[in-house]
Amino acid sequence: VAKDLGLQLQSRSDRGFRIVSEGTTQYFALHEKTGHLVTAERIDREQLCRLVEKCVLRCELIVEGEM
Numbered sequence: 001v002a003k004d005l006g007l008q009l010q011s012r013s014d015r016g017f018r019i020v021s022e023g024t025t026q027y028f029a030l031h032e033k034t035g036h037l038v039t040a041e042r043i044d045r046e047q048l049c050r051l052v053e054k055c056v057l058r059c060e061l062i063v064e065g066e067m
Contacts, residue, residue: 001061002035016064028059
């Protein structure tokens with residue numbers, strides 16, 4: 001994510017980064033050292049999308065400060 005946004009890894013600590021998912025469970029997080037988007041919780045497709053053929057988890061990345 002940091003690479004896609006063109007941010008230096010050192011500047012990530014100066015900014016407020018948040019990953020926001022639908023619902024109460026936060027399934028994604030940013031890896032502290034690499035800036036990679038990683039899974040933060042186990043994702044159980046059968047529990048989330050029982051009768052849906054196409055299962056989609058949406059999340060938003062919120063970055064504080066100027067880009």
